[in-house]
Amino acid sequence: MAINAGGSLNSVPASQKQTLATNYLDLSSADNAGWGQQYLPDLMEKEAEVFGPRTISGFLSQVGAEEAMTADQVVWSEQSRLHLSYKGYMSASDVFTVVCDIDENVAGDGFVVNDHGVRVNDTVIIANANGVAKGLVTTITNAAITVKTYGGATIAALGSAGDKTSTLLVYGSEYGKATGYYTNAAGSTVENSHKANEPTFKTFTNKPIIMKDYYEISGSDASRIGWVEVSTEAGQGGYLWYLKAESDTRSRFNDYVEMSMLESVIGLDTTAGQFTGAANDVDAHIRSNGDRVGTEGLFAAIEARGNVTTGVTGVNAATDLAEFDAILAEFDKQGAIEEYMMFVDRSTSLAMDDMLASMNSYGAGGTSYGVFNNSEDMALNLGFTGFRRGSYDFYKSDMRYLNDKATRGGINAAAGTGAIRGMLVPAGTSSVYDQTVGASMKRPFLHVRYRASQTDDRRMKTWTTGSVGASTSALDAMQIHMLTERCLITQGANNFMLMK
Numbered sequence: 001m002a003i004n005a006g007g008s009l010n011s012v013p014a015s016q017k018q019t020l021a022t023n024y025l026d027l028s029s030a031d032n033a034g035w036g037q038q039y040l041p042d043l044m045e046k047e048a049e050v051f052g053p054r055t056i057s058g059f060l061s062q063v064g065a066e067e068a069m070t071a072d073q074v075v076w077s078e079q080s081r082l083h084l085s086y087k088g089y090m091s092a093s094d095v096f097t098v099v100c101d102i103d104e105n106v107a108g109d110g111f112v113v114n115d116h117g118v119r120v121n122d123t124v125i126i127a128n129a130n131g132v133a134k135g136l137v138t139t140i141t142n143a144a145i146t147v148k149t150y151g152g153a154t155i156a157a158l159g160s161a162g163d164k165t166s167t168l169l170v171y172g173s174e175y176g177k178a179t180g181y182y183t184n185a186a187g188s189t190v191e192n193s194h195k196a197n198e199p200t201f202k203t204f205t206n207k208p209i210i211m212k213d214y215y216e217i218s219g220s221d222a223s224r225i226g227w228v229e230v231s232t233e234a235g236q237g238g239y240l241w242y243l244k245a246e247s248d249t250r251s252r253f254n255d256y257v258e259m260s261m262l263e264s265v266i267g268l269d270t271t272a273g274q275f276t277g278a279a280n281d282v283d284a285h286i287r288s289n290g291d292r293v294g295t296e297g298l299f300a301a302i303e304a305r306g307n308v309t310t311g312v313t314g315v316n317a318a319t320d321l322a323e324f325d326a327i328l329a330e331f332d333k334q335g336a337i338e339e340y341m342m343f344v345d346r347s348t349s350l351a352m353d354d355m356l357a358s359m360n361s362y363g364a365g366g367t368s369y370g371v372f373n374n375s376e377d378m379a380l381n382l383g384f385t386g387f388r389r390g391s392y393d394f395y396k397s398d399m400r401y402l403n404d405k406a407t408r409g410g411i412n413a414a415a416g417t418g419a420i421r422g423m424l425v426p427a428g429t430s431s432v433y434d435q436t437v438g439a440s441m442k443r444p445f446l447h448v449r450y451r452a453s454q455t456d457d458r459r460m461k462t463w464t465t466g467s468v469g470a471s472t473s474a475l476d477a478m479q480i481h482m483l484t485e486r487c488l489i490t491q492g493a494n495n496f497m498l499m500k
Contacts, residue, residue: 046229055251056401057258059343060488065444066459068452073207074489080200084117084170089159091144094135096126096155096168098143104164113143117197120182122173128158128166136174204305208451208487209264209295211257215249215480217242219468222478246480250462253482257460259407261448261488264297295487298446299420305493307334310500320355321389327424327497328390334494337426339393344422345402345412348499352396356384394424424497445495450486458485 085102098113118124122137124147135149145168149155159165222242230244231237302308307330309323331337344352386395402422403409412419426445450459461483464470468478490496 046231055255056404056407057255059399059401060258060261060446060448062341065447067447067449068457068459069208069449070451070453073205074449074487075203075205076489076491077201077203078492080202084197086116086118086168087164087166088143088168089161089163089165090126090128090155090157091159091161092157093154094146094148095157096145096147096166098145098168099162099164102167116143116145118145118168118170119173119195119197121175122170125169125171126155126166127169130156130158206296206449206487206489207266208449208485209260210483210485211253211260212481212483213249213253213256214482215246216466216477217245217468219466219476219478222468242478249480250482255407257484257486259401260295260297261486262298262401264295264488265300266296267293296490298423298488298490299498301488301490301493302423302496302498305490306496306498307494308498308500321359324389324394328392330497331392331495335426335492337495338391339427340395340424340497341427342394342396342422342424343399343402344396344499345409346398348421349396349398353384356387395427418500420498420500422499424499426492426495445491447489447491448486449489450484458483460484 081102086098086100087102087104088097088099091097098116098118100113101111101116118137118140120137120140124135124137124145126133126135126147133147133149133151133153133155135147135155137145138148139146147155147168222240224241225239226241227239228241229237229239230241236243236247296304307327309327342352384396386393388394399422401408402412402420405413408420412421452459461481463481464478465472465481466475466478467473468476
């Protein structure tokens with residue numbers, strides 16, 4: 001079954017500073033219904049609110065917090081993994097060669113293969129397609145680790161340079177009586193034979209962006225009364241059209257602030273400039289003194305440092321228990337946070353409802369969804385707001401931003417497999433070391449940093465200029481300005497999941 005949208009929808013995509021004949025009754029037309037005839041038309045003064053609540057903001061207010069800062073960037077550190085586990089290949093019999101750590105950080109991305117934490121006399125497990133072997137580390141030469149098995153069997157060579165076909169896990173150590181630590185022979189080039197392991201220092205950074213907008217109306221138009229009674233999202237009402245126009249501008253700016261925290265990306269940092277092309281227009285408009293452009297939004301942070309699932313169907317992510325079990329297995333590898341908020345689009349939400357309903361669809365006398373009695377006089381509840389699987393609790397919520405045709409809903413419809421269907425956000429707080437404060441702090445996994453000091457608070461600035469109202473200049477108009485400077489901090493992105 002296909003649904004065709006109407007061809008005359010009142011959906012002008014960009015606001016203008018006057019009422020439009022395409023949107024409202026034209027009383028000057030020559031169809032005997034204009035002001036040139038003696039009969040008074042029945043004017044419906046109240047503007048119809050056909051799109052419901054049009055603003056899409058509110059996501060960050062549910063899952064995050066806001067905090068002031070006084071710097072050009074935010075730097076924070078996150079814990080590295082506690083245990084030693086690496087991926088590599090068996091370059092020769094009994095020789096495991098390290099390629100990367102278990103999180104697949106390659107050389108040049110903070111991990112040096114010759115500086116792993118495995119030491120001589122460590123007991124390890126090596127697993128690959130040939131099986132699982134347990135043994136003792138006998139010698140180490142740079143990234144090459146020789147392991148002799150307890151059972152005497154040889155660990156066969158497997159893979160070639162750069163392969164990650166084998167996994168090595170350190171699970172303990174064993175030493176002989178009256179022995180010390182293994183030491184290198186004089187002049188030996190052997191590394192990592194036995195040295196103290198230092199925790200990895202992992203730091204992340206983000207920078208704020210400055211966002212601006214303004215609304216302007218002439219003094220004459222500010223004094224003009226319209227026949228349309230308007231009402232705004234801010235609760236204002238009346239027959240002054242500029243009240244609605246100013247309110248729409250403010251609401252749209254508030255939505256832009258939240259959308260930027262979700263969608264923004266960091267520009268490339270190259271010698272030639274941030275953006276490719278002969279005419280570097282964006283670079284010239286934003287950059288100053290070598291500053292980087294852009295900021296890391298939530299979607300970019302999850303794709304770079306978190307998890308992404310495309311679902312088993314390739315269309316709707318996480319819509320059957322097999323896919324959720326795979327998600328749980330991935331979360332078990334990370335922080336194992338037991339409570340998650342799911343923010344999803346409509347199709348994914350309905351698919352999840354169907355998935356959960358199929359687990360209990362054989363109630364006596366008809367469909368049985370949930371733990372309540374379905375009588376013939378009662379409306380059937382076919383939706384679910386949450387469920388528990390394993391040791392994890394999931395709470396589901398529709399996200400208007402992912403559904404609205406004028407925002408991500410329209411983008412998703414055109415994006416195909418690249419569409420964002422939802423995300424899983426951990427509930428609670430995380431503990432990190434904050435470089436600015438100089439101490440370990442507990443904060444929500446998502447929080448916004450905005451620029452503020454005793455002189456200027458740039459969380460959400462609004463000021464009015466011009467000669468209308470409180471006169472501040474000779475301009476025969478009123479200008480209402482809005483500005484913010486902020487960035488989103490995504491801590492523990494490895495605990496997030498993006499559904500595509």
